[in-house]
Amino acid sequence: MRGQVLGVDRGSGEGQISGEDGERYVFAPHDWRSERGPAVGVNVDFTVEGRRALCIFRLPEPGAVTTAPQVPTSDRNKYVAALLAFFFGVLGIHRFYLGRNGSGVVMLVLTITVVGMLVTWLWSMIDMVRYLAMSDREFAHRYARL
Template identity: 60%
Template sequence: MRGQVLGVDRETGDGQISGDDGRRYVFRPRDWSDSIGPAVGALIDFEADGTAARRIYRLPGTVAMPVVAQPQLGGRNKYVAALLAFLFGVLGVHRFYLGRTGSGIVMLVLSLTVIGLVVTGLWALIDTIRYLVMPEEEFADRYGRRPR
């Protein structure tokens, strides 16, 4: 069946197609069969599977801008997390900041002993370095999008 892409969610890549039969069909990124991907307004050919579109191909000559999923940067900042890990890491403050309450409590309890202070100190130093070298998109995926 032929149709046209009506819209694509920038975050998930899910979208909707208007088929030549007048019905609307939904698709997921895995249903797209070409390397360019979905684009609003693109003329396409697809297989209808109930209300879903499968095996979607762009028709030659379609000039529409592809929709690129953009990472949603969260409210947490990797530099603030690194600073907290460096300054107060033995107490697990950076873990609480990032919503990792369980590991924050473990670090806090471990810091009550001398050996635990050494362990949490190394842990915090590794976290500091990891946050600083981690790409913004990966940090946002791990710590910014969804509460944990």
């Protein structure tokens, strides 16, 4: 049967439900089966035994979305980022492409020296491998434009 919670005693957890048949039913905390506890006005589904409501479950609220979470999307491509890291990595171009302008500037400035160029080359190769090893979902989540 379906109904609506009329009231709940916060101390004991006991309460009343108004059934769709117009009758009132009492419940105890151990009768509640949903993760979220009872609240006044919540629509529920339950079984009846005499004047007791048993096996009480919350019904989805009207307008509640019950679909699976959306997969994040990005307008950036991890393969493009990996290619930019491979060919132009020492200049930090792949970092600019991904919106990481601060680290892109650091890489650009470091390429002025030979030692800095070796550091940025190694950095860009690590970035390239990371992009290729990262799942599409994680890449989209990490580099989505806000």
